[in-house]
Amino acid sequence: MEKKVLYEIKALYRDDLRVMGYEFGEGEETLCILGSLRGNEVQQLYVCSQLVKRFTELEKQGRIHAGHKILIIPTANPYSVNIKKRFWPTDNTDINRMFPGYDLGETTQRIAAGIFDQIKNYKYGIQFTSFYMPGNFEPHVRMMKTGFEDVEMAKRFGMPYVVIRETRPYDTTTLNYNWQIWETHAFSIYTTTTESIDKESAQMAVRSILTFLAKEGVVDYKGHDGYLSQVVIDTDMVPVRTKVSGIFEPKVKVGEEVVKGQVMAETIDPYEGNVTEVLTAPVDGMVFFAHNEPLTYANTAVFKLVIREE
Amino acid sequence: MIETVASVGLPVGEVLEIKKNRIVPEYGDEKVWKRISIVTGIHGDELEGQYVCFELLRRIAAQQDKLSGIVDVYPAMNPLGIDSITRGVPAFDLDMNRLFPGDINGNMTEYLAAKIVEDITGSDLCVDIHASNIYLTEIPQIRINELHKDTLVPLAMKANVDFIWVHGASTVLESTLAYSLNSRDVPTLVVEMGVGMRITKTYCDQMVDGIFSLMKELGIWQGDVPEPRKPIISEDEEDVCFLNAATSGIFVQQVKHWERLKKGDMVGQIIDPLNGKVLDDVVSPVNGILFTIREYPVVDAGSLLGRLLREEILDR
Incomplete structure (x- = not known):
């Protein structure tokens, strides 16, 4: 393992910003894994730390096949992580809206360019990312429909779900999109949480990546093969929305099966304690996404269900 | 007349309301009235537009008999942001100007964006006033996506700004209010002037003169207006x-x-x-x-x- 500073900015008073990379093996640039680009992506950082630990063991045991280089970047934004701020500390810009970056541009454009320049030629790219709404997810591999996406390859992770979604205007400046444009096989992996540690889904992500690499002939790993992934189109999921704001009291968790009509959550009047709304399952399904904050706004999709048909 | 454009209940004893003030002529045939919409406050830390709205309404009220069309003034598209000194939409940490055209069935922010577009649609002209950010001061200027320059540059010439910047199309900009409105045949001029968290009265007065000039051009104002400045136009990056x-x-x-x-x-x-x-x-x-x-x-x-x-x- 070789530990490298991939990108550095000198600060006025803070310690210098150093984006650290951990390289394993030598040869073709095979796999790059990137953890948090935002300051609240703690689970994403944790999963990468577990991957660094695991690849260190694999390398010592000679189980990374010759001719393959693997790079892990646990975070590209330690400055924001250290002050518990989601976006860049000084101007609140999002590094994941700056790719492919510009080396003579503004600070986050430079960081994006500095990193992307070193990771754009990898054969496979994996990013642990997060959703803009607070909530927990069923672990899955997510891909944008760019025309370059390879769904069959995504299934090789053996995660329970592969989710495909349409691109939106802002996607063109994300890492995942630009990786795909540069012909990297790019995948976003969602584990259950973002701002708290969930060991179970983190370990699932580690196993999934090792399973994928074993199938691609990159590492020697004989673990559980994982799931036969179900492919889900994002827009086919059924949202369950609140009609009113208030205190949110969920009755089901991510991963649970629900039947049509089952009570999924209640909203409570924050002054008087009365139930103001009972949210029920509109279909038989599995809870794929669940809001995880104590308050909710009206019109919020607090659950997303994958339809189950018997 | 104060009207509510969109309204959403917040979790604890508060209702978020986006409001506008509609000024109509005292007499005349409303079927022929044209309509201008003045929009500001999408970014909660940009305040220059606050004074523009005030001064525009004050001057119209002083000569209401010269008004010959509809003026809609939307001073606070992001009221939570303005009142909490927050650029984005508080609690969501989202840039409101990356949410358009919104979704009437979507989350709260998407719903608000959709209601705003719905309300402004039908205007003959929209002026969306921004104030840079807290980092940079800008000379009064209008920024135009090259896709819409043929319609917008002639209008911008009447807006009394110092500079017109025609910039390249960018996919990211498709989620702005201006792009959504221009795509719905509402010519929309994006003004950038001054600096965030401050009011630069000279720039604001210059812009109010520009809005009157635009109103005169559209036939919404019958009073005298100063000759607009001749702006520098840049179309080459x-x-x-x-x-x-x-x-x-x-x-x-x-x-x-x-x-x-x-x-x-x-x-x-x-x-x-x-x-x-x-x-x-x-x-x-x-x-x-x-x-x-x-x-x-x-x-x-x-x-x-x-x-x-x-x-x-x-x-x-």
Whole structure:
């Protein structure tokens, strides 16, 4: 393992910003894994730390096949992580809206360019990312429909779900999109949480990546093969929305099966304690996404269900 | 008349309301009235538009008999942001100007965006007033996506701004209010002027004159208006030169905004207060005029310090 500073900015008073990379093996640039680009992506950082630990063991045991280089970047934004701020500390810009970056541009454009320049030629790219709404997810591999996406390859992770979604205007400046444009096989992996540690889904992500690499002939790993992934189109999921704001009291968790009509959550009047709304399952399904904050706004999709048909 | 454009209940005893003030002529045939919409406050830290709205309404009220069309004034598209000194939508940390056209069945922010577009649609002209951000001061200017320049440049010429910047199309900009409205046949001019968290009265007064000039052009105002300034128009990306910080530190400007500079002229210095040293002399890389200048002193390597229009375009 070789530990490298991939990108550095000198600060006025803070310690210098150093984006650290951990390289394993030598040869073709095979796999790059990137953890948090935002300051609240703690689970994403944790999963990468577990991957660094695991690849260190694999390398010592000679189980990374010759001719393959693997790079892990646990975070590209330690400055924001250290002050518990989601976006860049000084101007609140999002590094994941700056790719492919510009080396003579503004600070986050430079960081994006500095990193992307070193990771754009990898054969496979994996990013642990997060959703803009607070909530927990069923672990899955997510891909944008760019025309370059390879769904069959995504299934090789053996995660329970592969989710495909349409691109939106802002996607063109994300890492995942630009990786795909540069012909990297790019995948976003969602584990259950973002701002708290969930060991179970983190370990699932580690196993999934090792399973994928074993199938691609990159590492020697004989673990559980994982799931036969179900492919889900994002827009086919059924949202369950609140009609009113208030205190949110969920009755089901991510991963649970629900039947049509089952009570999924209640909203409570924050002054008087009365139930103001009972949210029920509109279909038989599995809870794929669940809001995880104590308050909710009206019109919020607090659950997303994958339809189950018997 | 004050009208509510959109309304959403918040979790604890509060209702978020986006409001507008509709001013209509005292008499005349409403079927022929044209309509102008003045929009501001999408970014909660941009306040220049607050004074523009006030002064516009004050001047109309003083000569209401000269009004011959509808004026809709939306002073606070992001009321939670303005009242909490937050640029984005508080609690969501989202840039409201990346949510359009919104979704009437979507989450709260998407719903609000959809209601705003729905309400403005049908206007003959929309002016969306921004105030840069807290970091940079801008000379009064209108920014136009090249996709819409044929419609918008002739209108912008009447808006009494100093500069019209026609920029390249970008996919990201498709989620702005202006793009959504222009795509719905509501010509929308995006004004950038002044600086965040401040009110620059001279720029605001200049813009109010510009709005009256536009109203006159549309037949919404029958009173006298000052001749609008002749703006510099840039359509070539090479016309604009960007000045970025070479290092982190404290930037101290040494020039006036909208000043003509020669190549090599000092723009400012980046200093290190701990060691009492100058880290970088920031000099103009070209002959030109400074239309953007850094206001907020703390800079990272790469932070924008200014933008210059090259001399060639000034003499064109």
